[in-house]
Amino acid sequence: MRTGKITIGGKDYITCLSTRVLVALEERGGDADQELARIMQGRKLGDFFWLLAQMIDAGDRYAKLEGLDNPGSLSLDAIMDCMGPDDYEAMTGAMAETVKAGTTPTVEAKPGKGSRKNAEARPAEG
Secondary structure (H helix, E strand, C coil), X not given: CEEEEEEECCEEEEEEECHHHHHHHHHHHCCHHHHHHHHHHCXXXXXXXXXXXXXXXXXXXXXXXXXXCCCCCCCHHHHHHHCCHHHHHHHHHHXXXXXXXXXXXXXXXXXXXXXXXXXXXXXXXX
C-alpha cells in the first residue's frame, strides 16, 4: 500500500494511494493513471486539493483497518480552509511522496524450508 503523511494544522495525517483513490481518479478522468499524472503535473489548485482530500480519506480508512494512530479525516472544505499558499510546496511534496511510495521494489530473500543457513561451498564437479 502506498502511504505517506502530511501535516495540517499541527497534526500528521496518513495519506494513501489506495484502490478507492484510483477508482475516484478513473471516475473523474476516464483513466486513473492519466488523471493522476494530469493532476500531479498540472497547476490547478482545485485538482490538488481534491486529490489530497481523497488521499487523506483513504489514509484514515487504512489507519482504521490497520489499527494505526491517525487524527481522522478532513473534508475538502476543511483542507482548503486551513491551508494557505505557504503550505502548497509541502502539500505537493507530501502528495508526490505518497504517489511514489512503494514504486521502488524491495525484495527480501529467505531460505526455503529445509535449506541450511550457511551451506558449504564445494568446487564444481566436472
